[in-house]
Amino acid sequence: MNQDDDFKPKLGKIRAGGGTRGRKFLHQVLAAANRAGGQSSGARTSKFHGGQIGRSAGIGRMLVSRDCHAAFRSRRVVIKSRIVKLAGKGVAGAKAHLRYIQRDGVTRDGAPGQLYGAEQDRVDGKPFLDRAEGDRHQFRFIVAPEDGDQYDDLKPLTRRLMAQMEQDLGTRLDWVAVDHYNTGHPHSHIIVRGRDDRDQDLVIAREYITTGLRERATDLVTLDLxxxxxxxxxxxxxxDIEQVRLTSIDRRLLRDVDPDRLVWSTDTDAFQQSLRAGRLQKLKRLGLAEEVAPGRWRLADDIETTLRRMGERGDILKTMSREMTAKGLARSGADLVPHDPAAPPTRPIVGRLVARGLADEIKDRHYLIVDAVDGRTHYVEIGKGDSIAPIPDGAILRLDPRPVEPRPADHTIADIAAAHGGRYGIDIHLRHDPTASEAFAETHLRRLEAMRRLTGGVTREADGTWIIAPDHLDRAAAFERRQAQDAPVVVRILSALPLDRQIAADGPTWLARELVAATPEPLRDSGFGREVRDALAQRRQWLIEQGLARQEPDRIVFRADMLDVLRRRELLLVAGQLSNELGLAFVKTKSGQPVEGVYRRAVDLAGGKAALIEKSREFTLVPWRPVLDPHLGKQVSGILRGDDISWSFGRQRGGAECVVRTHVIWARVRGRIQAGSVTGMSSI
Structure with a gap:
């Protein structure tokens, strides 16, 4: 048999040929099995789900089929699970996830979370990640007993559950866990390596992941409580009657509803009838049900979706209130604005970071709570955690909705390709527009490479040119929408310094830039807007005392070079501190000069981040860009142009940058071959 459920009964006497009656009865048996939820032999799918070779498939199916009436009295446990591939950026994501579940404020006393294992109450995450080097995948579980608040400590429960899991799977497991008490339901995050005790890939049957593990946890909690x-x-x-979310009473009403969306409030059981009647009255107050006749109710078409969203909104408001209280900030409920994850804010939000957390802990999607200058506090989902770098507490941020329309580069690519037979490349671009620089054309190649990797909307030829479809702009828009799923908003740090530290800071702080901005942010005279207004007045007075501004009868005049002076002051101050720390001399890099050395780290300044580039006897500070982070401790080079810098990474460069440089070489070779001028690679 190629599957556990392959079984064909042969009816009748042994060695009998079988007659019409036997075949007829066999069809009745198979039909009854299908009606009972069995799978017909013709309904199999080729999609792999681990059921054939995954561990504990049989145990999972056995636990699924247990007595549902006995389960009615069992303690309820919610388990969320996810299998995460570690290839590519997966390792960095795994490190970020492990770091984030240990963040501050997750224990009962507000302390950082502590990793523990099967035998130790305190374990280090680095050795665990080192052991996982080369693993194909890892498993992430969140275990949340409904009555978790009755446990003084969740560690014993987690260890017993993992021991039972090892017994079910027939292998020792390498795992770590963290307990969280910062929500209404205490829960445990468990990370399991994707390798068994023989160092083979660990494959767990789908039935066990989806149901079996939950049933095991339910048994343990029921045994305890x-x-x-x-x-x-x-x-x-x-x-549940008064809850503003989807409840078990609602699910029963939805099971009983007829095609006209009508349901009775009556029930043969008096207690169930009181539940139904009370819940229907609550749904009426929510505008989700109406009584059309005595005891007869019509439910709204979208009642299930609406109740789920209401529940999510209620949870978000509780989270916002808890975080604001923890930071000592008082805001009215009317000024708490939770943005729908499916509809990110349409206007920019500028304000102070109050908290960052996990909106979906299993999928590693994050949220920000921002106390904004409009006097309101916003909850915004920012997408996958690894899409936004860590942000200092109290930093001043700007959140913009991510545009989903094609960019100017997409229009340029489409226009050039339309004029050259549907092809694009460096050589083609430079011939089409002689005024364009090679660096400018390379930015278009990076755009195409990013599209190819994420959506496959473009094709790269062996000679380095690209095939551009006639509907390229539509594909570019689809690429932007796909990016918006992972990162629906663009987060920009305006200042890493908290507001109170900007008042007397020697540097071009956000407050200083706002004072001389052509269009400063509009401030509401309440909440954070009022705090900013007061801070601006104090910063203005400090600048007058420093000789960088003067008071006139009807206005304050700032020096034209105020920001430059502040920038130089801060740079010299920080450079002096770093020089003492590193034992190296500081050399300032001017616009147009080359930069070369080892990228050591990013340095937070009032005017933004700077990159510390170190040479053998000296160092310099230049504008930092996210592209530098993968090259920490490696040789980098670039040319400073004003406040920007164009980086290249020599032999260490990789990914899209390496692809772009390769394409440039191929484009030059191809162009010179066509011109008959290539005699060898040395001519490139």
């Missing part, structure tokens, strides 16, 4: 009593069940159901 005892089965749910009638009183506990009734109290839970009564509590």
């Amino acid at each position: 005892g089965p749910r009593t009638d009183l506990e069940i009734e109290n839970r159901l009564r509590h």
